[in-house]
Amino acid sequence: MADHCHPEKRVERPPTEAMMAVLRDVVATNGGGLSPSGIPHSVIKGLVARHLVQGKAGNGSRIVHTKLGLKLVRDEAARTTPTNIDSLPEQP
Numbered sequence: 001m002a003d004h005c006h007p008e009k010r011v012e013r014p015p016t017e018a019m020m021a022v023l024r025d026v027v028a029t030n031g032g033g034l035s036p037s038g039i040p041h042s043v044i045k046g047l048v049a050r051h052l053v054q055g056k057a058g059n060g061s062r063i064v065h066t067k068l069g070l071k072l073v074r075d076e077a078a079r080t081t082p083t084n085i086d087s088l089p090e091q092p
Contacts, residue, residue, distance in 0.1 A: 010051040019046050020076070026053055026065045027073045033062030 015023065022043050026034045033056040036044055044063065047053040052069035056062035065073070 006051050006054065007049055011046070011049040013050070015046065015050055015052065015072075016043075018043050019050075019052075020073075023047060023052055023065065023069055024073055026063055027070055029064075031064065033059065033064045035061065036063055039063075 018040070022034075022039055044053070047063075047069070050068075051066055052072060053063045054066055056064045
C-alpha cells in the first residue's frame with residue numbers, strides 16, 4: 001500500500017462489483033485490515049482513487065477502509081436487507 005496515495009480529487013464513478021467485494025472483505029476485518037496479496041492491483045488502485053481504502057497507520061502493508069468506504073458498505077447492506085428480516089422463515 002505504500003505506493004498508493006489518495007488523489008486530491010476523488011474519482012466519482014461508482015466502484016465495480018470486484019471493488020465492492022474487496023471493500024466488503026476489508027470492512028469485515030473490523031479495523032484489522034486486509035493483506036493486498038492476491039488482490040488485483042487495479043482493484044486496489046480503484047478503491048484508493050475513490051477514497052474508499054487506505055494503508056493502515058503503522059502497518060502500511062495492510063488495507064483498511066475509510067469512513068467513506070464503511071458508509072458505502074453499510075448503505076449497500078441497508079438497501080439489500082429486507083425490512084421484514086425478523087419475520088422471514090429460518091433456513092434449515
